[in-house]
Amino acid sequence: xxxxxxxxxxxxVQEAETVTLSCTYDTSESDYYLFWYxxxxxxxxxxxIRQEAYKQQNATENRFSVNFQKAAKSFSLKISDSQLGDAAxxxxxxxxxxxxxxxxxxxTRLKVLx
Amino acid sequence: xxxxxxxxxxxxxxxxxxxxxxxxQNLNHDAMYWYRQDPGQGLRLIYYSQIVNDFQKGDIAxxxxxxxxxxxxxxxxxxxxxxxxxxxxxxxxxxxxxxGASDTDTQYFGxxxxxxxx
Numbered sequence: 001x002x003x004x005x006x007x008x009x010x011x012x013v014q015e016a017e018t019v020t021l022s023c024t025y026d027t028s029e030s031d032y033y034l035f036w037y038x039x040x041x042x043x044x045x046x047x048x049i050r051q052e053a054y055k056q057q058n059a060t061e062n063r064f065s066v067n068f069q070k071a072a073k074s075f076s077l078k079i080s081d082s083q084l085g086d087a088a089x090x091x092x093x094x095x096x097x098x099x100x101x102x103x104x105x106x107x108t109r110l111k112v113l114x
Numbered sequence: 115x116x117x118x119x120x121x122x123x124x125x126x127x128x129x130x131x132x133x134x135x136x137x138x139q140n141l142n143h144d145a146m147y148w149y150r151q152d153p154g155q156g157l158r159l160i161y162y163s164q165i166v167n168d169f170q171k172g173d174i175a176x177x178x179x180x181x182x183x184x185x186x187x188x189x190x191x192x193x194x195x196x197x198x199x200x201x202x203x204x205x206x207x208x209x210x211x212x213x214g215a216s217d218t219d220t221q222y223f224g225x226x227x228x229x230x231x232x
Contacts, residue, residue, distance in 0.1 A: 004156070033219045043202060045223035052219075091156060095219070100145060100164065100208075101172075102221060104156030 002027045004094050006105035013082045014113050020067075021077045021108045023092030031097040034068070034075045039089040039107070048090070051075065053097075079110075087112045117141065118224035120205050125229045127192070127199070135190045135227045137205035144210040146188035147221065150174060151202040160203075163188055164210065192229065203227045 003026045013019035025034070036048040051059045051068050058066050063083075067076045079086055092105040118139045127133045137146065145164050149157040159172030163182040177196025182188050192199045206221040 009154075035220070037223075043226050045204065045206075047220055047222070050220060100162055100170075101159060102147075102157075104158075106154060106156045 002029070002094055002096065002103050004092055004103050004105040006090075006092055006108050008108045009106075010109045010111070012111045012113055013079070013086075015082055015084060017082055018078060018080045019082055019110065021079075021090050021092075021110065023075045023077070023105055025073050025075065025092075025094050025103075027073070027094065027096065029096045033095045033097065034066075035093040035095075035102075036064070036066070036075075036077045037091045037093060037104075038086075039091065040085075040087070045091075049077065082112050084112050084114060086110060118205060118207055118222060120203075120224040120227050122227060123225070125227055127229065127231050129231060130194045132191055132193050133229065135192065135203055135205075135229070137188045137190065137224055138186055139188075139207045139224075140186060141207055141209070141222065142185070143207035143222070144185070145208040146182070147206040147208070148172075148178070148180065148188070148190045149204045149206065151204060151226075157204060160190065199229055200231045201229060203229060 005024045032053045034051045038046045038048050049059050049061045049064050063080045065078045089107045091107045093102050095102045121136045148160040158174050160178050161180045163169035179191045204226045205224040208221050
């Protein structure tokens with residue numbers, strides 16, 4: 001069965017600095033999708049970034065980028081120029097192509113220090 | 115205004131009562147999901163529906179029931195058989211279509227309902 005592991009329950013970063021959140025996953029599939037979701041204190045889940053496994057190029061969305069290492073089954077999220085509004089829970093998620101089920105990690109709480 | 119609405123935002127239930135959580139969407143998405151979120155855990159799938167009048171159990175379906183009588187609506191009933199129902203419940207939708215398209219890969223979430231059993 002596929003699993004998603006986020007080994008950092010909590011991280012802190014100074015405002016304007018860069019932070020990297022880790023995510024590893026286990027799968028025997030070759031075609032799948034990976035996601036990072038943000039859950040602020042309002043608890044609304046917001047998509048941050050997505051990555052298709054067949055694409056070697058790392059996805060980027062403004063200050064958010066990923067380091068996708070398919071062989072190592074690693075999918076880390078880098079947040080550059082951290083802002084106070086980035087403080088939230090961040091969840092890594094996986095979905096195998098052709099299936100409906102998404103598998104979520106347990107989340108990393110990010111604190112941004114002024 | 116397009117989106118996903120969940121109501122109520124907060125819900126209190128006495129032990130032994132059934133309660134129904136509402137999820138409505140006007141995104142014209144095909145698939146709808148119900149998740150449960152507990153502290154320190156990720157989202158766990160309760161039920162999934164791909165089309166009207168069809169749904170599948172997720173990992174933790176015991177004590178829950180759903181219906182999908184129309185595309186826009188996917189209500190979740192928490193029954194008295196659910197032993198520990200206090201949690202945050204999230205509804206999500208997804209557009210089904212060609213694989214690899216960003217709008218068909220991604221789930222979109224409602225604002226959630228916090229259920230507390232008294």
